[in-house]
Amino acid sequence: MSEPLLSVSHLRKSFGALAVTDDVSFNVAPGELHAIIGPNGAGKTTLIHQLSGSLASDSGAISFAGDEVTRLSMVDRVRRGLARSFQITSILEAFTVLENAALAVQARSGSSFRFFRSAAREAPINDAAMAALARVKLDDRAHRRAGSLSHGEKRQLEIAIALATGARLLLLDEPLAGTGREESAVLVSLMRELKETHTLVLIEHDMDAVFALADRVSVLVYGQLIATGVPEVVRNHRDVRAAYLGEETAA
Numbered sequence: 243m244s245e246p247l248l249s250v251s252h253l254r255k256s257f258g259a260l261a262v263t264d265d266v267s268f269n270v271a272p273g274e275l276h277a278i279i280g281p282n283g284a285g286k287t288t289l290i291h292q293l294s295g296s297l298a299s300d301s302g303a304i305s306f307a308g309d310e311v312t313r314l315s316m317v318d319r320v321r322r323g324l325a326r327s328f329q330i331t332s333i334l335e336a337f338t339v340l341e342n343a344a345l346a347v348q349a350r351s352g353s354s355f356r357f358f359r360s361a362a363r364e365a366p367i368n369d370a371a372m373a374a375l376a377r378v379k380l381d382d383r384a385h386r387r388a389g390s391l392s393h394g395e396k397r398q399l400e401i402a403i404a405l406a407t408g409a410r411l412l413l414l415d416e417p418l419a420g421t422g423r424e425e426s427a428v429l430v431s432l433m434r435e436l437k438e439t440h441t442l443v444l445i446e447h448d449m450d451a452v453f454a455l456a457d458r459v460s461v462l463v464y465g466q467l468i469a470t471g472v473p474e475v476v477r478n479h480r481d482v483r484a485a486y487l488g489e490e491t492a493a
């Protein structure tokens with residue numbers, strides 16, 4: 243196997259007495275789509291926060307592209323190419339879809355946020371922002387107000403914003419949450435296309451999507467990874483089936 247792009251080793255985070263991530267170790271190879279699944283409250287979102295840098299880890303190490311990034315800020319991790327797809331709440335609804343993507347391009351170049359309304363009018367920024375929108379099939383919505391997008395389109399825009407930062411590895415936290423069947427199909431096919439060019443870490447409750455897309459799956463239960471492997475092995479893993487008893491994946 244090639245050198246991992248992301249390497250997580252013995253990562254921990256507690257809130258008070260609650261160990262929310264507890265000695266978590268796994269690797270993600272370049273080009274891999276690695277899904278992290280687990281029952282509600284298992285610690286998946288906390289783990290993504292630790293990987294993105296929005297939450298400091300108590301102990302353990304995170305390496306990205308061969309460099310340790312454990313103590314780096316979120317902005318520094320984004321500049322190195324490790325970006326989280328931010329939640330809808332971070333979309334600026336009053337601005338156009340293009341302006342939202344342009345802001346992310348501008349953040350990558352390190353220039354000030356203050357003039358971002360005009361950023362979309364600067365050719366290099368505009369071109370990069372339009373390219374990110376085209377990747378998520380939102381280029382025809384570029385000049386619409388972001389607030390006017392459907393729920394599924396907003397999730398596409400979140401991914402475009404992460405792409406526009408120049409990310410090599412995208413951390414996607416439940417991109418299908420709250421989407422309808424058609425929206426979800428659009429996002430699944432989008433992720434399949436993104437796999438061609440990007441490394442993805444995907445947290446998702448939709449097991450059909452996970453097992454259709456993932457190269458490998460890790461299972462988090464009460465903060466601990468109980469299994470990592472290719473989908474078929476994980477699906478049939480005894481501990482995984484036990485952890486999910488009564489939940490959809492064991493079906």
Ligand SMILES: Nc1ncnc2c1ncn2[C@@H]1O[C@H](COP(=O)(O)OP(=O)(O)OP(=O)(O)O)[C@@H](O)[C@H]1O
Nearest residue numbers: 257258260262280281282283284285286287288289
């Ligand atoms: N800031 C915090 N302070 C205290 N407890 C927290 C905090 N953030 C998360 N927790 C607790 O940590 C546990 C794991 O939460 P987390 O959101 O990471 O789980 P999850 O696997 O993403 O859950 P879900 O699938 O429901 O989104 C939960 O018990 C939660 O209440």
